[in-house]
Amino acid sequence: MIRRKVVGVGLSINEGKSYLLPTEQALKQALDRCIEKDPSAIEEVRDVLHGLHQTVSKQVWEHVVENVALSHPARHEIFKDPLTHRAFNKPRGYAGDAVMIDYLYGLIDGSDLDDESARYGLKVTMRSPSARAVRNRLRMIADRLSQKIETRTLPEILSVACGHCRELGLCDDLTPDAVKRFVAMDQDKESLELVLRDYPNKGVEPFEGSVSSLLKNRGPEGKFDFIYSLGLYDYLGQPFARKLTANLFNRLHPNGELVIANFVPNIRDVGYMESFMAWNLVYRDRAAMMELLEFIPDEQIKCTQIFAEPECNILFMVVSRN
Numbered sequence: 001m002i003r004r005k006v007v008g009v010g011l012s013i014n015e016g017k018s019y020l021l022p023t024e025q026a027l028k029q030a031l032d033r034c035i036e037k038d039p040s041a042i043e044e045v046r047d048v049l050h051g052l053h054q055t056v057s058k059q060v061w062e063h064v065v066e067n068v069a070l071s072h073p074a075r076h077e078i079f080k081d082p083l084t085h086r087a088f089n090k091p092r093g094y095a096g097d098a099v100m101i102d103y104l105y106g107l108i109d110g111s112d113l114d115d116e117s118a119r120y121g122l123k124v125t126m127r128s129p130s131a132r133a134v135r136n137r138l139r140m141i142a143d144r145l146s147q148k149i150e151t152r153t154l155p156e157i158l159s160v161a162c163g164h165c166r167e168l169g170l171c172d173d174l175t176p177d178a179v180k181r182f183v184a185m186d187q188d189k190e191s192l193e194l195v196l197r198d199y200p201n202k203g204v205e206p207f208e209g210s211v212s213s214l215l216k217n218r219g220p221e222g223k224f225d226f227i228y229s230l231g232l233y234d235y236l237g238q239p240f241a242r243k244l245t246a247n248l249f250n251r252l253h254p255n256g257e258l259v260i261a262n263f264v265p266n267i268r269d270v271g272y273m274e275s276f277m278a279w280n281l282v283y284r285d286r287a288a289m290m291e292l293l294e295f296i297p298d299e300q301i302k303c304t305q306i307f308a309e310p311e312c313n314i315l316f317m318v319v320s321r322n
């Protein structure tokens with residue numbers, strides 16, 4: 001008699017020998033079709049990966065990523081998409097570098113790619129819900145910046161983990177005369193150099209440093225009217241994120257505002273991101289966002305709002321100070 005140990009939905013291990021059940025089979029078939037250059041196959045790969053991610057145990061998921069997804073010859077086809085390739089290989093040593101985000105913003109459009117599959121792969125990644133959400137996030141912060149500049153006299157602004165600070169390109173209102181200072185902080189020197197090169201007339205003050213230094217009371221001096229951070233909290237564990245939130249809040253002037261953005265759990269692209277992009281984020285729902293405020297005394301908070309961008313992939317939390 002064959003003894004079979006089921007370790008999760010879709011994968012069975014038969015005394016050391018594993019074989020595929022329907023969900024992995026569907027993934028394998030979609031990957032086979034990628035090699036045949038069937039244009040719809042990559043979308044199907046994304047959908048099946050999402051389904052698997054949502055249903056199988058962590059152990060089975062890791063097995064599927066390693067033994068079904070990344071070991072399939074279709075990976076060569078999939079890695080032709082330069083954005084997927086960069087995410088997976090992390091040339092700057094960390095996920096989500098600003099060059100990757102420039103791809104998502106459409107600032108590197110792949111029109112120079114010779115290979116048709118590469119162009120198609122990039123197009124698919126670019127039209128995915130998470131990529132659209134990242135572009136929404138940028139537009140929303142640019143609007144908020146304009147609003148702050150319109151409604152406050154010479155505000156002091158801090159962008160935390162600014163990357164290439166592309167919102168500057170969408171915010172005509174931001175000029176050196178319109179703000180007292182605009183500090184752009186990032187750990188990545190190359191990114192800050194690019195900000196100064198691409199936005200020479202915005203009066204940006206770069207600040208090179210890691211957010212952990214903020215907790216050691218290093219960082220830009222003084223207080224700010226508007227502090228925001230996009231694409232950083234998605235990498236921070238909850239204990240550190242709570243301390244950082246309190247630290248940033250304490251850097252606000254009275255009536256100042258802190259904005260934090262974070263991806264929500266269960267997004268459609270999570271399976272593809274965690275497999276072919278090796279891009280694992282810390283996802284937060286509304287409750288987890290509210291928990292970030294734990295170290296801030298209630299009486300110091302004037303108002304908190306949480307809302308999603310139109311794709312409902314990213315939440316914004318806006319906290320204002322009394």
Ligand SMILES: C[S@@+](CC[C@H](N)C(=O)[O-])C[C@H]1O[C@@H](n2cnc3c(N)ncnc32)[C@H](O)[C@@H]1O
Pocket residue numbers: 096097098101160161162163164165166185186187188191209210211212229230231232235
């Ligand atoms: C996903 S990018 C987001 C960039 C930009 N805020 C945007 O929305 O386009 C993340 C940025 O966070 C920066 N970063 C990551 N960890 C950091 C840390 N511990 N301290 C400071 N910056 C950090 C990276 O260098 C990178 O530029």
